[in-house]
Amino acid sequence: MPIQKVTKNEIIAKALNVFSNKGYHNTSMSDLAAEVGLLKGSFYHYFISKEELMVQILESIDYELKSNVYPLAFHKQYPASKRMKLFLKGLSKVVIHKNGGCILGNTILETANLYPSFRHLLTTIMDGIVQSFANIYLELYSQEQSQILAQQTLMELEGAIMFSKLYSNPSIFQDFQKRMIQRVETDS
Amino acid sequence: MPIQKVTKNEIIAKALNVFSNKGYHNTSMSDLAAEVGLLKGSFYHYFISKEELMVQILESIDYELKSNVYPLAFHKQYPASKRMKLFLKGLSKVVIHKNGGCILGNTILETANLYPSFRHLLTTIMDGIVQSFANIYLELYSQEQSQILAQQTLMELEGAIMFSKLYSNPSIFQDFQKRMIQRVETDS
Amino acid sequence: MPIQKVTKNEIIAKALNVFSNKGYHNTSMSDLAAEVGLLKGSFYHYFISKEELMVQILESIDYELKSNVYPLAFHKQYPASKRMKLFLKGLSKVVIHKNGGCILGNTILETANLYPSFRHLLTTIMDGIVQSFANIYLELYSQEQSQILAQQTLMELEGAIMFSKLYSNPSIFQDFQKRMIQRVETDS
Amino acid sequence: MPIQKVTKNEIIAKALNVFSNKGYHNTSMSDLAAEVGLLKGSFYHYFISKEELMVQILESIDYELKSNVYPLAFHKQYPASKRMKLFLKGLSKVVIHKNGGCILGNTILETANLYPSFRHLLTTIMDGIVQSFANIYLELYSQEQSQILAQQTLMELEGAIMFSKLYSNPSIFQDFQKRMIQRVETDS
DNA sequence: TATGAATGAGCGTTCATTCAT
DNA sequence: GATGAATGAACGCTCATTCAT
16 A cells, blocks of 8 residues: 555644634645645545535534434433533534634635535534433423524524624633523523 | 716726626626726725725725624614614615625635735624624623624524525515514513 | 737737647646646636637637738639639638638647537637638639538648648648649630 | 446546547646546546547557457458458448548648657558558559558548548548459459 | 836645556 | 655746836
């Protein structure tokens, strides 16, 4: 076998970081290649285009969430507050990158109108997150209320990350998390 | 005397629209010039750079909000719900563009880490909006609670616009507005 | 007015030469720019793409032939042999370039199946040349025979240029010309 | 022992087809590898370069013509017209590919000035074809006249193929064939 | 003020080729 | 013999910007 400097997954992980920090259009293939330690041209052995790379990043996020994060919201034995805490932690790990904000929010605002291939994946992921939140709320609220609360939660989450980024102040997002956990605490 | 084809304000208004729809990095000076009806070279008589143009756009937004929108939230005779309604309407007019979302949110996510000149203006504007919301909430809540609610409101607003854009569904943002108005309704 | 290093027509003339010598695909925009004394990027002020440049080259050939060459074949007072001689000379001047062969033949073989925009122009030009030959033959042959002979003549012309190029021997094409002139000589 | 996925001859046959359709410069090694079912890297076990591949294609054409096609023109018992018919048929089979035209004409126009290694082979082949035509004409014409007619025939053949390609009309080439056969028919 | 030619760097992508495995 | 990762140069083209006119 030939020398393998990197794996596809390593590229996806590193590219995700660069995109998070610089945005889709402001990230060049050179930036990505440099981050990975390849030449620009070599990048195309792994991904046929910049667009396809982003698609695969989003797919890997979708997979990661389905495998490891959504289940946290559906855990049978934990109370809502614990599930909320674990879910937010897991979600943050996959989707939020220091200083760069949330890859989902970033990508939605920058590209949703331009790349249908992105939009479809992004809606799938956002739907999945909302349903997970909704399941947590179901412990305390009606079906309908849970749905609404879940959507609001994700909206506020994206807003909170935006604020954190603008003010370079991570505690804004941490406060948001605490608020969400408290909301589902039943201190009987 | 030479012909003046456009005014600086006209350029700012049109450029704001283009940036809202295409994003900062994905908008070229050619795009802007074409929209305004100037040639690329002529553009530089009005704005020395793309960055400076965006700065002036943000400044004009700041000015517009201070002049015409924040006062709506401080109106002495109107009840909170009416002020909320008027304020949201005024804010949307200045800051939200059809399909393109909110220029503030877009610009924060795309550029806050890259252009300090943008960041300062954006914080000023976001602070102003939060304080306006807070003033509305003050009719019903404590100082501290109003502050928190105001920040949450703006977060959720940005999230709601993001959702509207992703799902191409303006009613998500309209529902958000209704929710905010109801929150401060005191139907005694 | 800004400094003008070159005119569009100069570019067309020089690009025609380069394309004739190197072929369409083997000619890079850098090659063309260098020939003209511009940077690659500057080229795009004159032609929006390589394809469009070739289109305009073909259009200028069509125009040149219509203006100055076809009329030679329709000259009322000259005998067929003189018209043939003048027409071949005029045609060669526009369409054949030393060592590079015939831009029409080259472009047909290399691109006719790839660029519909080229094909349409090429057929127009080839039709015009055939009709001119046919008009010369009409002095001695029937309508129908003239048509056939005209087409054969252009075929042989392209073949003769191909041979000249392959053997680096211009006299092959010159012999062809003599043969064509003799064919319409009426030595009464 | 390692698997041999293809033979050199198979590659040559398939590459000939691709080059015929797309031209030399517009055909990439990836195109060729894909057509053959090999990966790009594997290709270089068979041919050290794109140029060398084309050389071997031309050599194989030369060989094929010498083995199976030229003899048709020298057949002792057949009359000129039958030899012409068989020879044209045999020649077409080796050298002409549907839609793509004649590999010889294509390659001459595109590369004769660029690759001396091609030029030598191409002249050898063209000479061989001319001599075969000449031999057919010898039945009816003088040595000298046969030579001239033979060269003219090949020129017109290449021109006829060019026209067929430009107008996407194979009957132009078929008409040419009929004309050549009739020319040597002696209907006594 | 407006023009548009020119720049030089950079874009995303493809090229022919190499070579350790 | 076959692989496919890697190269480095080049591709066609666009970028933000400059400036003589």
